[in-house]
Amino acid sequence: MVQLAPEGVLTPLRIGDFTTEAGVEIPDVTIAYQRWGEFRGDADGNNNVLLVEHALTGDTNVADWWCDLVGPGRALDTDRWCVVSTNVIGGCKGSTGPASPHPDGRVWGSRFPAISIRDQVAVEHQFLRVLGIRHTHAVLGGSMGGARALEWTLMYPAALSSACVIAVSARASAWQIGIQAAQISAIERDPDWQGGDFHGTGRSPDAGLAAARRIAHLTYRGEQEIDERFGTTPQSGENPLGPYRSPGQRFAVESYLDYQGVKLVERFDAGSYVILTDSLNRHDVGRGRGGLNKALASTQVPTMIVGVDTDILYPYHQQEHLSRNVGNLLGMAKIVSPVGHDAFLTEFRQMDRILRRFLDLSTAEVAAGEGRGGYSI
16 A cells, blocks of 8 residues: 655655666655645556656755646646656755765765766656655656656556657756756855855855856846846846946846755755756766667657746757657647746646646557556546
């Protein structure tokens, strides 16, 4: 019998040792998770589990960041589905990461190994097996979560009936690696980074993390949206057009980006930011699989691809590439929004329609195949 945590409660689960694909062992890994809705069906076959993957600085609280999409009667209807979300390994929201205790009693810090998207998925697969769940109805997520969902279809195709891959590519482009490497550099050049061993010293690379967030946030939002909101307007009470440049005299958009940086510093660990950003740089489904198109064609998991028309970080042509090459395309959807990459987190009405369509199509696929356990959702 599957035993899940109380609904909505962040719960740590020890899943045992894990060895990264690069060969480093992480002993006694803990993965934190939350769930909403009751489990129904066969733990080894057809059931109602939806594994929802968070983005880079997201967390397990899907009911918060997809608040209009999770709950009774909503697209991810918790009267019908069992929604499960983990905090990724390397993160800082309850799962083992750089800020976690090392077996020697100190903090992992700089000793925490590099993590790939494939490692994230392998850990999650191990987590589900510890829970007693060997199959899910669907894996879905956006951005880094979309990369995880895509890797699920390639690494463990027998463990899921469908996938929804949102706002991501088949591999990191040189531009993405460049912009993400700049963010990592901003943190590592902060003197308070201390080589990654800043935990417990009373000093942390807050300035570097805030700078990284400012860079990143410009790729998360659309150029049109940012310009319409701020244009060349000065921040209230400040004058960026004075006779001398001053960091205290800002345009309104600078103040907005400063605010985004402060917000992230208050809730996220710089070590986790570096580890997880690096994992996005390592994303490449074609590596070791004969190249991108051969790898994508090899999966037979019914997969829906979703993109955003104004996405700067993962341009829509990258989702078009996925849709042309995945072995079993369930559907393709475009979010039309000035918001850019973050539209999958803000355009709830469009996402509602997309997710309902995805679940209708994936349920029909299971029914057509008569399923493994004959479970009817």
